[in-house]
Amino acid sequence: MAQYTNLNAPPERSLREIIDEKIQTRGSATGAAGVKDLGLSGDVVWPRPDGTAVSVRDVDLDIADARQRIEDAEGDLAGAKTRIDTALDAEGHIREDEILRNATLLGETVVQEINVTDKLVGKDGAFTGTVDFANVNVTGELLAKEMSGEYLYGTVIEGGEIRTGSDESRGSFTLGDRAYIYPHDGYAAPGIRFTPAGSTMIHPPGLGILGDQLALSGGKSESGNTSTLNVRSSGLAATVTTPAGSAEKVNSFTANNSGVGLQSRVTDGSESATVRSALSQVVGGSKIPGYATIQAAAGGVSSSIEVRQNGEAIVKSGGTVDRSLVVDTSGTWVTTNRSGVTESWNLEETASDTGWRTFPMNSALAGAGSPAYRIKSGTVFLRGSVTLPGASWSGGWTTIGVLPAAATPTFNVQRPTITSAMSQVPETYLQTNTSGQFQVWIPRSVAGTTVIQLSPMSYVAG
Numbered sequence: 001m002a003q004y005t006n007l008n009a010p011p012e013r014s015l016r017e018i019i020d021e022k023i024q025t026r027g028s029a030t031g032a033a034g035v036k037d038l039g040l041s042g043d044v045v046w047p048r049p050d051g052t053a054v055s056v057r058d059v060d061l062d063i064a065d066a067r068q069r070i071e072d073a074e075g076d077l078a079g080a081k082t083r084i085d086t087a088l089d090a091e092g093h094i095r096e097d098e099i100l101r102n103a104t105l106l107g108e109t110v111v112q113e114i115n116v117t118d119k120l121v122g123k124d125g126a127f128t129g130t131v132d133f134a135n136v137n138v139t140g141e142l143l144a145k146e147m148s149g150e151y152l153y154g155t156v157i158e159g160g161e162i163r164t165g166s167d168e169s170r171g172s173f174t175l176g177d178r179a180y181i182y183p184h185d186g187y188a189a190p191g192i193r194f195t196p197a198g199s200t201m202i203h204p205p206g207l208g209i210l211g212d213q214l215a216l217s218g219g220k221s222e223s224g225n226t227s228t229l230n231v232r233s234s235g236l237a238a239t240v241t242t243p244a245g246s247a248e249k250v251n252s253f254t255a256n257n258s259g260v261g262l263q264s265r266v267t268d269g270s271e272s273a274t275v276r277s278a279l280s281q282v283v284g285g286s287k288i289p290g291y292a293t294i295q296a297a298a299g300g301v302s303s304s305i306e307v308r309q310n311g312e313a314i315v316k317s318g319g320t321v322d323r324s325l326v327v328d329t330s331g332t333w334v335t336t337n338r339s340g341v342t343e344s345w346n347l348e349e350t351a352s353d354t355g356w357r358t359f360p361m362n363s364a365l366a367g368a369g370s371p372a373y374r375i376k377s378g379t380v381f382l383r384g385s386v387t388l389p390g391a392s393w394s395g396g397w398t399t400i401g402v403l404p405a406a407a408t409p410t411f412n413v414q415r416p417t418i419t420s421a422m423s424q425v426p427e428t429y430l431q432t433n434t435s436g437q438f439q440v441w442i443p444r445s446v447a448g449t450t451v452i453q454l455s456p457m458s459y460v461a462g
Helices: 011-026 056-090
Strands: 045-047 053-055 100-111 114-127 131-133 136-138 161-164 172-181 188-195 206-210 213-220 226-232 235-244 247-256 259-266 271-283 286-298 301-308 313-317 322-328 331-338 341-346 366-376 379-387 396-402 413-416 429-432 437-442 458-460
Touching (some): 053 056, 172 206, 172 213, 188 213, 413 458
Parallel strands (some): 100 114, 114 131, 114 136
Antiparallel strands (some): 045 053, 161 172, 172 188, 188 206, 206 213, 213 226, 226 235, 235 247, 247 259, 259 271, 286 301, 301 313, 313 322, 322 331, 331 341, 379 458, 396 437, 429 437
16 A cells, blocks of 8 residues: 655654654665655555545556557547548549439539539539439539430530430431431431331431521432422521432422422433423513413423413424414414524414304394304304395395304405396395494395395405
């Protein structure tokens, strides 16, 4: 146990204690001063200012415990420094093994791989590896080389491509600034490319922009067939092409501000056929309203039909001699042009034949031989005869009947005729005036049974 020494002991006790100390000192392995050997059970105790006893053995244990704590603190400081460095580095980057369950990234974020199971909201980010998001909300620009997913929502996508349809059995489409392929020459333009399931086409169908027009293409097949529809504000054009040896057969439809047209042609110029209509057309320097044409050409020979609003219809046939048929308000004309010499004939005058037609007759007359008129090749002919039963022919003009306008002359026409009383009235005349009045003139009164022949009358109509 510890020894207690009273340094303020009374004098009568001090000498005794000094003697006892000397005795103990002689029995110890150490002297009265210097390093003390307390042995296995020795101890030194002293009081603290608060009166608490302190053992030298307890101090040694406290020192050892303090040394361990210092070592632990040093380790904690080193770990804290590592965490601080990691936290500072993570301010701009996320570690490879980090899993984000709900993250809000403010500022520039560079990540090689992120797997987000809930929602990622970011302002600026750059992902260089594989990125798997359940939900992405980007308030600025989203720049990506390749994106895939079930749904994609956004307002502006710039550059690159968007592709859908991972199931090849159902086909797919691609949206991009070079997705549309013009089938005739393979030119790539902004638009949509459609890839049918199992397609072997040279160029796939698509919808794109070519200059100022919207282009719809059916693609180009392995055999070279193509079909396109180009639409702009001023009109549209639909075209189907088919290979024909070294050339192509082209069938097209156009509609624009000037009219509508259909055309079939071979690109080597060997054949063509065109149908076109327009509200007006300039022909020979003159503007003709209401114009429609049909034209065909083969082997260097062409023919056409033109219909104009002014009442003209023109049929033309080319070759060594140009021939045309013109129908206008003046008649039907056949025109030929041989070596620059033009000749014309009116078909209504030279080729028409109305056949025999009756006309309204004076009710007082009796006809024989079927009185009638006929217009053949532009000439008016009459037939039959008349009498005046129950009365007498008076001297002067008597109206036989009225002929239609088509059978009237341009001036009054008179012809001498034959009667059954030539000895009595040798000078008897027939007349047709410009009003269509068909009359007979008898110089004096004769019996009504006198027969007046109508066949001597003929003249040019019109």
